[in-house]
Amino acid sequence: MNQLNLFAPTRKLFSIALTPEVKTHLNNWMPVAIGVSGGKDSTAAAWATIQHLNEINHRGPRLLIHSDLGRTEWKDSLPTCERLADQLKTELVVVRRQAGDMMDRWLTRWANNVERYVNLECVKLILPWSTPAMRFMTSALRWYPSNSK
Numbered sequence: 001m002n003q004l005n006l007f008a009p010t011r012k013l014f015s016i017a018l019t020p021e022v023k024t025h026l027n028n029w030m031p032v033a034i035g036v037s038g039g040k041d042s043t044a045a046a047w048a049t050i051q052h053l054n055e056i057n058h059r060g061p062r063l064l065i066h067s068d069l070g071r072t073e074w075k076d077s078l079p080t081c082e083r084l085a086d087q088l089k090t091e092l093v094v095v096r097r098q099a100g101d102m103m104d105r106w107l108t109r110w111a112n113n114v115e116r117y118v119n120l121e122c123v124k125l126i127l128p129w130s131t132p133a134m135r136f137m138t139s140a141l142r143w144y145p146s147n148s149k
Contacts, residue, residue, distance in 0.1 A: 070097075
C-alpha cells in the first residue's frame with residue numbers, strides 16, 4: 001500500500017470548500033493563518049491551504065501558528081512545524097500560555113479542586129485534566145470569530 005507523502009504533494013489531492021465571504025477576503029489578499037500541531041492532519045491542511053492560495057494567486061500574508069503545550073507536547077512537534085514552515089516558505093508563530101503549560105493548568109485545576117472540596121464548596125471532585133468532553137485548548141484557549149463582538 002502506498003502512503004501519501006504529506007510533505008511534498010505533486011498533484012491536486014484536495015479540494016477546498018469556501019464560503020463567498022472567505023473568497024472575497026482571499027481575493028482582497030487578507031492574511032491567512034493556519035494552525036499546525038506537527039501532526040499529519042494539520043500538516044495536510046497546511047499543504048492544501050497553501051496550494052490553494054498559490055492557485056488563486058493570493059498575495060496576502062500567510063503564517064503558520066503552533067500552540068506549544070509545554071511538557072505534554074510531543075518532543076518533535078515544534079521541529080516538525082519548523083520544517084513545515086521552511087518547506088512552505090511561510091512564517092511560523094509559536095504561542096504559549098502565559099500562566100504556564102498544559103501540565104501547570106492541570107496541576108492548578110487539581111489544587112483549586114481540592115481546596116473547594118476541603119472547604120465544602122463542592123461535593124464532587126472535578127477532573128483536572130483534559131477529556132474529549134472537556135478540551136482545554138479548544139474550549140478555553142482558542143479564539144473563534146463567531147464568539148467575538
